[in-house]
Amino acid sequence: MRQQPKGNAFFYLGGAITLVMTLLILVGLVWxxxxxxxxxxAAMTCPPSPAHLLGTDNxxxxxxxxxLEGAGTSFLIAVGVVAIGCAAGTLIGALCGYFGGLPxxxxxxxxxAITAFPSFLLALVIVSVMGKGASNVVLALGILxxxxxARVVRGEFARCRDLNxxxxxxxxxxxxxxxxxxxxxxxxxxxxxxxxxxxxxNAILSEASMSYLGIGVQPTQPSLGSMxxxxxxxxxxAPWYALGVGGTMVLMILGFSLLSEGLQQRSRRSG
Numbered sequence: 462m463r464q465q466p467k468g469n470a471f472f473y474l475g476g477a478i479t480l481v482m483t484l485l486i487l488v489g490l491v492w493x494x495x496x497x498x499x500x501x502x503a504a505m506t507c508p509p510s511p512a513h514l515l516g517t518d519n520x521x522x523x524x525x526x527x528x529l530e531g532a533g534t535s536f537l538i539a540v541g542v543v544a545i546g547c548a549a550g551t552l553i554g555a556l557c558g559y560f561g562g563l564p565x566x567x568x569x570x571x572x573x574a575i576t577a578f579p580s581f582l583l584a585l586v587i588v589s590v591m592g593k594g595a596s597n598v599v600l601a602l603g604i605l606x607x608x609x610x611a612r613v614v615r616g617e618f619a620r621c622r623d624l625n626x627x628x629x630x631x632x633x634x635x636x637x638x639x640x641x642x643x644x645x646x647x648x649x650x651x652x653x654x655x656x657x658x659x660x661x662x663n664a665i666l667s668e669a670s671m672s673y674l675g676i677g678v679q680p681t682q683p684s685l686g687s688m689x690x691x692x693x694x695x696x697x698x699a700p701w702y703a704l705g706v707g708g709t710m711v712l713m714i715l716g717f718s719l720l721s722e723g724l725q726q727r728s729r730r731s732g
Contacts, residue, residue: 550610
């Protein structure tokens with residue numbers, strides 16, 4: 462019997478957690494048990510019950526409904542951040558790795574200069590200049606995620622550009638654009654997929670941190686970071702508030718972390 466790779470445990474467990482959380486988030490985008498902004502003065506800080514699965518907050522709002530919407534907000538922001546970082550980083554890394562030369566040197570040094578500074582501090586500066594709000598958070602974090610994707614993709618393109626099948630394609634008259642995106646890019650998935658999951662994880666953490674500090678998503682739009690900031694005042698009287706929000710963040714991050722580890726182990730074994 463063929464022995465299953467040990468990395469499968471991480472891959473399947475992380476995939477299962479991520480799938481469940483994603484389904485809940487998608488449901489929350491179109492339906493919640495209560496209106497996330499509906500206040501009920503008669504039900505303030507109520508503990509978890511069949512009527513309110515995660516209890517209510519200090520305004521009587523249903524925490525489960527707010528967690529669903531807040532997780533959806535964080536999820537959509539992470540999607541935007543990763544999309545910007547991956548698209549721009551892949552293009553830059555592909556061009557630098559394939560052609561090399563002076564553009565490779567210049568763009569590599571620019572990426573090194575960006576990564577030399579703490580990314581979260583740079584994000585705070587960018588958002589402070591551009592203004593608060595979800596769209597500015599997406600743009601700021603997306604720009605800061607470009608170097609990490611560019612570096613990963615550049616290494617793969619530099620490795621593949623002199624392989625035999627690429628040389629054969631050039632001899633057959635295949636253009637550079639087709640070689641870049643039809644021949645080499647599909648072969649970078651073994652390193653690009655783990656980078657995507659790690660980037661998604663970091664995007665969720667970064668957005669939550671900025672919203673926690675009050676410079677990310679602004680009221681009245683729920684966000685896991687801002688909700689966690691609000692809940693710390695009620696740790697003694699309503700601990701379920703922080704547990705519900707914090708538990709959701711932990712599960713989202715854990716799912717993507719395990720999935721990334723599983724993908725990396727699969728890549729190492731297949732390589």
